[in-house]
Amino acid sequence: ETAPGEVTVDYVAPEHFQGYPGVLHGGIAATILDEMAGRTHMGENPPRFMYTAKLEIKYRKSVPVGQPLKIIGRAGKDRGRVAEGWAGIFDNEGNLLVEANALLVNIPEETLDSANLEELGWKVYPDKK
DSSP states (O other): OOOOTTTEEEEOOOOGGEEEEEEHHHHHHHHHHHHHHHHHTSSSSOOOOOOEEEEEEEEEEBBBBEEEEEEEEEEEEESSSSEEEEEEEEEEEEEEEEEEEEEEEOOOOOHHTOOTTTTOOOOOOOOOO
């Protein structure tokens, strides 16, 4: 978390995620953006868990594998049970390559109450200082 409602990560996509030689598969890019958009609302204590009801992707340029990328997610409007998120993948020169807008919905309390989140692999890792 780089600011309230904002998450960033530096990432290098491995070659085995390419769809075409040297290019990140579009489905992998969409998955990364989906995850980042959803994580923008998780900074609360306890973390807020949401699922994606709608995801709109704009593929602007090819995303390279094996090169540094910056991925940014930003929280949008919060309407209580429903919220919006945005995420983008940028190259090392700051060019926006792919972006997504997400409509997010709270996971029902009864679903969370019956789940062992740590057993499912859900854990919030503090930033390294």
